[in-house]
Amino acid sequence: MDDYEQWFERLERVPTLSQWVGDLRSQHRHWFSEDVRSDLVKWKNTLSQLPEVKDLGFSVDEGLLKFAPHEFVTEEALKAFHPWRKGPFQIGEHYVNTEWRSDWKWERVAENVNLKGKRILDIGCGNGYYLWRMLDAGAEWALGIDPYLPYVMQFKCMQHFAGRDDRAEILPIGVEALPRDAKSFDVVFSMGVLYHQKSPLEHLAHCRDLTEKGGEVILDTIVLPPHFSEVTDCLVPEGRYAKMKNVNFLPSVEMLKSWLRKLRFTSVEILDYSKTTLEEQRATDWMVFESLPDFLDPEDIDKTLEGYPAPWRVVLKVTV
Numbered sequence: 436m437d438d439y440e441q442w443f444e445r446l447e448r449v450p451t452l453s454q455w456v457g458d459l460r461s462q463h464r465h466w467f468s469e470d471v472r473s474d475l476v477k478w479k480n481t482l483s484q485l486p487e488v489k490d491l492g493f494s495v496d497e498g499l500l501k502f503a504p505h506e507f508v509t510e511e512a513l514k515a516f517h518p519w520r521k522g523p524f525q526i527g528e529h530y531v532n533t534e535w536r537s538d539w540k541w542e543r544v545a546e547n548v549n550l551k552g553k554r555i556l557d558i559g560c561g562n563g564y565y566l567w568r569m570l571d572a573g574a575e576w577a578l579g580i581d582p583y584l585p586y587v588m589q590f591k592c593m594q595h596f597a598g599r600d601d602r603a604e605i606l607p608i609g610v611e612a613l614p615r616d617a618k619s620f621d622v623v624f625s626m627g628v629l630y631h632q633k634s635p636l637e638h639l640a641h642c643r644d645l646t647e648k649g650g651e652v653i654l655d656t657i658v659l660p661p662h663f664s665e666v667t668d669c670l671v672p673e674g675r676y677a678k679m680k681n682v683n684f685l686p687s688v689e690m691l692k693s694w695l696r697k698l699r700f701t702s703v704e705i706l707d708y709s710k711t712t713l714e715e716q717r718a719t720d721w722m723v724f725e726s727l728p729d730f731l732d733p734e735d736i737d738k739t740l741e742g743y744p745a746p747w748r749v750v751l752k753v754t755v
């Protein structure tokens with residue numbers, strides 16, 4: 436679980452990252468230390484319940500990410516990793532029907548971005564669903580970061596079935612721990628992260644400064660619906676938004692574009708702008724907590740329970 440040396444060496448070969456790798460090496464023994472993480476014993480036990488498999492690897496079939504197709508895996512062993520939010524997956528004979536149809540988001544992104552031979556950073560990568568899709572799209576390697584241990588453990592579950600593919604990895608850290616001005620990655624993904632940040636400009640500038648000159652940032656975030664079309668439109672929810680405590684701002688698309696211009700991105704392309712549907716985000720047997728249908732006004736699904744506009748999302752490709 437804790438063997439990151441190969442990755443550290445890979446990142447160290449990028450001159451602008453070598454100092455950061457020094458920091459990572461010194462922190463990394465704490466990432467999976469039982470003294471620091473009280474839930475780690477439980478996770479190690481959960482991982483140890485997965486069957487040994489002969490058939491290592493993964494495949495993608497019409498958006499479905501498949502592991503261990505010829506092996507027997509119990510539903511109980513997989514459900515121990517609940518909540519399954521990003522997917523879907525086929526693991527053994529089980530269709531892991533995740534809360535999100537992440538394959539739909541990926542379809543909207545992938546047809547517009549060339550990832551062949553690219554070195555990728557995915558900020559807030561969740562369980563790493565997209566890392567596998569990036570490899571499948573020809574990336575040289577894909578590094579995810581996400582500080583939430585249960586999602587990292589879902590990735591460990593997939594690594595168990597795929598084998599430790601040395602082209603994809605997750606570091607269990609937050610965006611704050613990334614170097615400031617490394618200009619090291621060909622493509623930086625920030626999907627579903629911006630609206631959780633305290634300062635949007637700070638996060639966007641950080642993404643820009645992590646990307647090589649001429650590279651791309653793929654940004655996906657919640658925005659206001661189309662009738663908020665002014666460059667001055669932005670919602671700052673005072674309490675919760677769609678029951679979430681940590682949504683800090685929802686700009687109009689025009690305001691978001693103005694932030695990107697101010698930060699001197701060289702081009703901004705809208706890949707998608709659409710309302711999040713009840714088919715794309717919903718509770719399932721594999722994610723039994725509340726989901727989008729519970730966050731919207733039952734009398735008017737264009738509004739959240741708090742009376743704000745229901746979520747629309749935009750996906751942008753911006754060039755550095």
Ligand SMILES: C[S@@+](CC[C@H](N)C(=O)[O-])C[C@H]1O[C@@H](n2cnc3c(N)ncnc32)[C@H](O)[C@@H]1O
Pocket residue numbers: 521537558559560561562580581582583586608609610611625626627628631655
């Ligand atoms: C809404 S989810 C988006 C997941 C995925 N990128 C997607 O688009 O489907 C936000 C993710 O950001 C992660 N996250 C939260 N705080 C973070 C931080 N400070 N740095 C990086 N990721 C963070 C969460 O754990 C979660 O997995």
